[in-house]
Amino acid sequence: LHxxxxxxxxxxxxxxxxxxAWDADARRMTIYASTQAPVPLEKGLCRLxxxxxxQVHLEAPDVGGGFGSKIMVFYAEEIVVPYAALQLxxxxxxxEDRWEYFVAANQERRQIHDAEIAFDEDGTIxxxxxxxxxxxxxxxxxGSDVVHNTATHVLGQYRIPAFEITGQVIFxxxxxxxxxxxxxxxxxxxxxxxxxxxxxxxxxxxxxEIRRRNLIPADAFPxxxxxxxxxxxxxxxxxxxxxxxxxxxxxxxxxxxxxxAAARAVGRHLGLGVVPYIEATAPARNxxxxxxLDGDGTLVLSLxxxxxxxxxxxxxxxxxADALGCRMSDVTVRTGNTAGEDExxxxxGSRGVVMGGTAVVLAVRELREQLIAFAADLFEIAPSDIEIxxxxxxxxxxxxxxxxxxxxxxxxxxxxxxxxxxxxxxxxFELARSRASGRSPATLAAQAQADLxxxxxxxxxxxxxxxxxxxxxxxxxxxxxxxxDCGVIVNPTIVEGQILGGLAQGIGGALLExxxxxxxxxxxxxxxxxFRLPTVDDIPEVRLAHFQTPSPLNPLGVKGTxxxxxxxxxxxxxEAIEDALSPFDVRVDSMPLFPDEIVSLxxxxxxxxxxx
Numbered sequence: 247l248h249x250x251x252x253x254x255x256x257x258x259x260x261x262x263x264x265x266x267a268w269d270a271d272a273r274r275m276t277i278y279a280s281t282q283a284p285v286p287l288e289k290g291l292c293r294l295x296x297x298x299x300x301q302v303h304l305e306a307p308d309v310g311g312g313f314g315s316k317i318m319v320f321y322a323e324e325i326v327v328p329y330a331a332l333q334l335x336x337x338x339x340x341x342e343d344r345w346e347y348f349v350a351a352n353q354e355r356r357q358i359h360d361a362e363i364a365f366d367e368d369g370t371i372x373x374x375x376x377x378x379x380x381x382x383x384x385x386x387x388x389g390s391d392v393v394h395n396t397a398t399h400v401l402g403q404y405r406i407p408a409f410e411i412t413g414q415v416i417f418x419x420x421x422x423x424x425x426x427x428x429x430x431x432x433x434x435x436x437x438x439x440x441x442x443x444x445x446x447x448x449x450x451x452x453x454x455e456i457r458r459r460n461l462i463p464a465d466a467f468p469x470x471x472x473x474x475x476x477x478x479x480x481x482x483x484x485x486x487x488x489x490x491x492x493x494x495x496x497x498x499x500x501x502x503x504x505x506x507a508a509a510r511a512v513g514r515h516l517g518l519g520v521v522p523y524i525e526a527t528a529p530a531r532n533x534x535x536x537x538x539l540d541g542d543g544t545l546v547l548s549l550x551x552x553x554x555x556x557x558x559x560x561x562x563x564x565x566x567a568d569a570l571g572c573r574m575s576d577v578t579v580r581t582g583n584t585a586g587e588d589e590x591x592x593x594x595g596s597r598g599v600v601m602g603g604t605a606v607v608l609a610v611r612e613l614r615e616q617l618i619a620f621a622a623d624l625f626e627i628a629p630s631d632i633e634i635x636x637x638x639x640x641x642x643x644x645x646x647x648x649x650x651x652x653x654x655x656x657x658x659x660x661x662x663x664x665x666x667x668x669x670x671x672x673x674x675f676e677l678a679r680s681r682a683s684g685r686s687p688a689t690l691a692a693q694a695q696a697d698l699x700x701x702x703x704x705x706x707x708x709x710x711x712x713x714x715x716x717x718x719x720x721x722x723x724x725x726x727x728x729x730x731d732c733g734v735i736v737n738p739t740i741v742e743g744q745i746l747g748g749l750a751q752g753i754g755g756a757l758l759e760x761x762x763x764x765x766x767x768x769x770x771x772x773x774x775x776x777f778r779l780p781t782v783d784d785i786p787e788v789r790l791a792h793f794q795t796p797s798p799l800n801p802l803g804v805k806g807t808x809x810x811x812x813x814x815x816x817x818x819x820x821e822a823i824e825d826a827l828s829p830f831d832v833r834v835d836s837m838p839l840f841p842d843e844i845v846s847l848x849x850x851x852x853x854x855x856x857x858x
Contacts, residue, residue, distance in 0.1 A: 262316065262351070263341045264323055266331035271855035273335050277304040277328055283552040283592030284314040284582050290319060291328055304581035310556030313427040313751070317350045317594045318387055346773040348769040352424040353761060354392055356381035357433045363441040364408075369456045373408035376400060376437055381424035382415040390415050392423065395526070398475045399813075402438050403486045403522040403705060404460040409473070412781050419767035425594070426752060431813045435523045438819040440835060443824065453821070454494065461486045461522070468798075478690030481524065481703040482805075483795045485513055489729045490522055496789040497709035498729035510829070515716060516724070520709040523814040526701045527806025533590050535605035537566070537613045538691035541659065543637070543652025545570055545577045545610070549796045550590035550651025552582035555807065557740040561599055562606050564736055565802065570617075571612040572651060596704070596806025599736060601696045604800045610692035616690055621654060625677035630699075638669065646675045654678075658688035700806040702797040706730040708749075708814045710786075716848045719756055720840030722822060723786035731793040733805035742790060742809050749788065749812020754780040755812070756819040760838050827851075851854035 265278040273298065288304040291297070309316065312472045312829070318324075323340050361376040379394050388411075397411045412588070446453035449682050462469050464485045473479035493501070502518045507517045536548040545568055550557060563577040591601075614634060621639040622629040631642045640648035649657075650669050661849040665674035709727040714720070728745060735741050758778045762770040771777040796803030816837040824834045830851045832844075 247712075248842040258503045262321070262323075262347070263339075264327045264330040265337065265339045267332045267337040268335055270335050275299060275302045275328060275332065276814050277302065278306060279324065280309050280312075280316060281319070281324070281592075282312045282552055282554065282594050283319050284489045284552050285590040287672040289393065291325070291579070294325060294656045295328060306552035306845070307550050309391055309554045309582065310553070312593065314354070314425045314429060316554075317592055318352055318424060320420045321350075344774070345772050347773040348761075348777070349633065349769045350421065352426075352676055353421045353428040354385070354423050355433070355755070356423075357430075358398065359433070359437050359516050360442055361437050361508070363445055365445050365449075366511075368447070369445075369451055369459050371404060371406050371442075371456075371460050372440065373410075373444075374400065374438070375410040376412075378411070378413040378433075380413055380415045381420070381423065382417050383420050384417065385422050386415060386417075386424075386530070387422060387839060388424050389582060391733075392425055392430040394475050395425070396434045398473065398479055398526055399431045399524060400438050401471055402435060403462055403471070403484070403490075404457075405462045405466070406460070420763055421761075422768070424747040427809050429521070429595070429750065429809065430595060431525060432755070434475050434814050435521060435814045436817045436820065436837060439814075439821060443821055454499065457520070457522060458487065458490060461490060461612035463487070467795075472485065477700065479526075479654040480700065482700070482797050482799050483703050483733070484703065485707060485795050486730065486792060488523065489705065489731060489793045490520075492677065492791050492793070493505055493520060493522075493707035493709045493727050493729045495728065496791060497711060497725065499709070499789065502711065508703055509713075515714045516827040517712050517714065517828070517831075518709070519818040519821030519825065520707065520714075521814040521818045521821065521822075522707045523705065523810075523817075525704040525706075525806065525810050525813055527596035527704050528698065528701050529595040529597060529811075531601075531697050532695055533597070534693065534695045535602065536563035536691070536693050537606070538689075539613065539617065539651060539655045539658075541573075541648060541652075541655050544570060544729040545574060545613075545651075547577065547579045547606060549579070549581050551593050553598075554593065556593070556598055556744065557737065558593075558602065559600060559707060561736050561740060562602065563602050565606050566610045567666065570614050570651075572637040572730050573761045576637055577652070596810070598806070598808065599804050600702055600797075600800055600806050601698070603699065603733065603736065603804060604696035605694055607801055609692045612692035612694055613690060616653060617651070620658065620688055621649070623676075624654075624657065624681045625674065626677070626681070634839060637676075641674075641803065645660055647671050649674055649678060655690060657682040658690055676758060689822045696800075698799055700799060702733065704730070704732045704805040704807060704810055706814075707709065708818045710818045710822045712819065712826055714823055714824040715846065716827060716830060717845070719844035719848075721819070721839075721841070721844070723753070723784075723819070725789065726786045727791075728811070729782055729791045729793060730794055730807070730810055731805070732810065734803035734805040735792060735795055736804060738792070738800070739794070744807050745790065746785075746788060748809060748813075749815060750780050750785055750811075752780075752815025753784055756837050757814040757839060758784065760840070 364373040559579040616798040820834040
């Protein structure tokens with residue numbers, strides 16, 4: 247098969263901006279940047295501007311859309327704006343307009359594959375081979391990372407004994423390329439699933455039967471694929487067959503052929519597509535967190551990870567409250583702030599909860615041990631007899647002997663006016679205060695860094711039923727099913743939002759969005775007059791279910807989820823369109839697919855049939 251997939255990468259809804267101010271008296275620069283990687287950006291600017299780390303404070307507050315292009319480090323303005331502020335001794339502000347973003351922000355997706363599949367008469371896949379060309383744009387800030395991602399994900403959920411992939415990154419006179427949400431994975435799934443579609447036609451079988459037959463069994467995990475893409479590719483955990491079955495149930499696959507036949511009898515063309523996928527999550531191993539207990543009992547977390555709407559403040563507060571034994575309302579989370587955080591990579595690659603969450607739980611656990619040791623000393627009992635729950639420390643077996651965390655924090659730096667609160671046991675308080683009197687102040691703070699051994703592998707299955715009008719090329723998604731496994735779910739609402747947001751972007755990439763260049767490489771889509779984003783009218787009914795196979799690689803058992811929603815969408819819709827147009831013997835081998843192209847495919851198939 248000859249396959250291609252293309253689109254925008256840096257989605258134009260992102261937009262960028264930057265403020266910088268140099269305080270000559272304090273010899274300190276403050277920067278506000280729309281970046282996904284505040285710590286690397288700060289470190290790089292210090293080297294370029296000749297400043298020390300303690301002379302630069304960078305914040306990435308409420309970044310807004312961040313789907314890959316904002317981990318560039320560096321765009322030209324990220325150097326020019328701080329440099330100008332340093333030279334002028336005055337605040338400098340830069341705001342990008344929409345046209346600038348269309349013509350200058352990094353892009354991704356364009357790949358062309360020649361792919362082959364070998365199989366036996368029973369429908370068992372024996373081998374897959376693909377040769378690809380990857381459009382690298384004018385230069386590749388991240389080298390061949392996107393191609394590496396594609397190579398990692400072609401095998402998907404299938405047990406395939408032989409696999410070969412070769413690729414070339416081609417420099418072109420177009421916008422530079424860097425990862426965009428999905429980052430090589432949609433291309434991989436598209437290739438594999440189009441091959442299975444061709445295999446099913448050759449065997450005269452239901453493609454979903456073939457998929458079931460070749461899924462990796464649950465007892466094979468951790469599953470070594472045999473690939474080595476920078477490191478050995480091993481799936482840490484999964485349970486693929488039940489998730490696939492659930493997706494078929496949600497999309498009503500069992501009764502679909504009757505539904506399809508009834509529709510065709512009245513001139514309507516319905517099609518079904520079901521596609522499984524994997525998602526390697528949490529690349530780049532280190533991420534740091536600082537945790538401290540303030541004098542009022544507030545647990546303060548500080549991370550360099552920037553947030554683009556993933557709900558970091560909520561999720562990290564949940565993790566910290568559970569780890570310490572306090573209320574979420576007693577936790578303050580500061581993200582995208584380099585003050586005190588000199589380690590960390592950034593928010594990308596579905597790594598926020600895996601790397602950031604692990605750093606949070608490790609830091610808070612260390613702080614908890616400090617609190618237990620401090621309380622045990624004040625209570626004059628063994629640390630093993632101290633419990634922390636509901637925002638208070640108490641003696642095991644004697645819950646009435648308790649002090650709130652706020653009181654304990656105050657006792658770390660006691661003052662003569664310190665009094666017990668209504669939630670403290672008076673006798674325990676007096677004992678603790680007498681023990682704290684005269685001792686050196688205690689600092690209740692901890693730092694931790696997550697350094698995990700390998701990436702986690704999330705997975706899922708998407709299914710779609712579409713209606714295609716062969717006369718106009720119009721495609722309407724009638725219903726959509728989505729089953730997802732991101733390990734342990736910390737916050738179901740946020741996970742659902744991530745998945746549905748990715749689905750919307752995937753629909754855009756499959757049916758609506760394309761960046762067009764003229765033969766000389768000049769961008770032709772430079773506004774929303776030419777580039778159509780999906781709206782609520784384009785989003786179908788979605789039926790969503792979750793599976794949870796915990797990852798053994800981190801203390802939370804979590805896997806990433808940020809890119810999952812977008813990965814299989816083009817492949818699902820391609821299969822559904824092809825199924826809907828099967829009476830015309832249409833083959834879908836590229837995405838995005840616009841209405842005029844569907845009309846042309848139908849016409850070409852009709853012409854071919856007539857000649858035959």
